[in-house]
Amino acid sequence: MNFYIVDDDPAIQKILKIIILKNELGIILGVADDGEKAIKEITSLKPDIVLVDLLLPNIDGIGIVNDLRNTDLETTFIMISEVKSPEMISKAYKSGVEFFISKPINVMEVLSVIKKVQEKIQMSNVIASFETAFKNMNSLRVAPDKSELEKKDIKKDVNLILLELGVLGELGHRDILEAIIWIKEQSYSSNQQYKLFDVYKHLKLFHEKNEGTEINISTIEQRIRRTINKILQNIANLGIEDYGNDTFIKYYSSIFDFKEVRKQMDYEREKSPYCGKINIKKFFEGILILLSF
Structure with missing residues (x-):
């Protein structure tokens, strides 16, 4: 460089x-x-x-x-x-x-x-390369064999990331886990870029099939949003304690916009009445990038 x-x-x-x-x-x-x-x-x-x-x-x-x-x-x-x-x-x-x-x-x-x-x-x-490829090269993707997809234990890797981010026990962690798995599978089998509504619709069907109870999409979205907000708070507090913290460095700009992390840090310090905002799609795509390393 x-x-x-x-x-x-x-x-x-x-x-x-x-x-x-x-x-x-x-x-x-x-x-x-x-x-x-x-x-x-x-x-x-x-x-x-x-x-x-x-x-x-x-x-x-x-x-x-x-x-x-x-x-x-x-x-x-x-x-x-x-x-x-x-x-x-x-x-x-x-x-x-x-x-x-x-x-x-x-x-x-x-x-x-x-x-x-x-x-x-x-x-x-x-991340920039990933976003460009995701938007412009879907038509060139070839679905790999199912056995190839299974080589990497996505569930284990996502759980390790959520554990490091301090939300493994949160109610929305299972929704995030299943969403990431579904998005990764869709990226191989579809020429269309996914929409968050499609993710929530899949999660609704997933819960109803596995738990036998009905759940509305807004409940799923709120659980995911609350969990990601909790992650933003955790990252901001790590940055307040130590800007050189390895977990802070690893995640602050890969799954959030740094300006929103700074806003959250000011909010946590009671220097501003405004907290940082999350972007659920950026969060999902950031996790997918981390899984590729």
């Missing part, structure tokens, strides 16, 4: 260069010691990852990110800072920063954060 470094301390610039090059993490496209130069060159060079100091002359790190976030750049920003203020960190996250590295520079922390960022970028690329 391509890197760009923004820091007004030559020693920090040198340390970061050595870490990136020595560990073969990627290519360094450029270095800047002030915000104006950084904005101009980042816009032109379009690096994958920018390591940017919070405190800079003229335009600080948050100003740089704010200036660039409304462009067509698909750059991930890692903030470098010795500032520990929760308000400043929250301001940085709202600007579009997703990861922090503390000063003084610790080699292991830098390596850990950069590798997490690279994994996040790769996951985003896979």
Whole structure:
């Protein structure tokens, strides 16, 4: 991946260069010691990852990110800072920063954060490819043998994910499990992109067949929605406790929109009256992507 470094301390610039090059993490496209130069060159060079100091002359790190976030750049920003203020960190996250590295520079922390960022970028690329394929290439799919589908224990894998997300005992977890299995099967046997109503209709028939009692579709939808909302709360609380938490990093942008996770984090901190919103279809497709790894 391509890197760009923004820091007004030559020693920090040198340390970061050595870490990136020595560990073969990627290519360094450029270095800047002030915000104006950084904005101009980042816009032109379009690096994958920018390591940017919070405190800079003229335009600080948050100003740089704010200036660039409304462009067509698909750059991930890692903030470098010795500032520990929760308000400043929250301001940085709202600007579009997703990861922090503390000063003084610790080699292991830098390596850990950069590798997490690279994994996040790769996951985003896979999700984008999946969504494109799902929309445009259904007609090219060939149904595999049933035995091939059975090679992977989907039920076990989904249950492990729901356990990690803290909702295995929730009422809607069984609905989510059966929905994922059905969607995965449909993706092989149908040329039509599924609709959520079709998922709920299948779940209604599934419950009535296996439990012998009638259930309406709105009840199923609400159970799923409540469970996914619970997952959003759990993820937000993990992020509040530790932005570097492995479970938080793994799920926050793969099954939710990150801006909604940030809203939920502010809500949990009682800094905002508005909680994050969920997208059930994005959640399902995010789980399907995770199952493919």
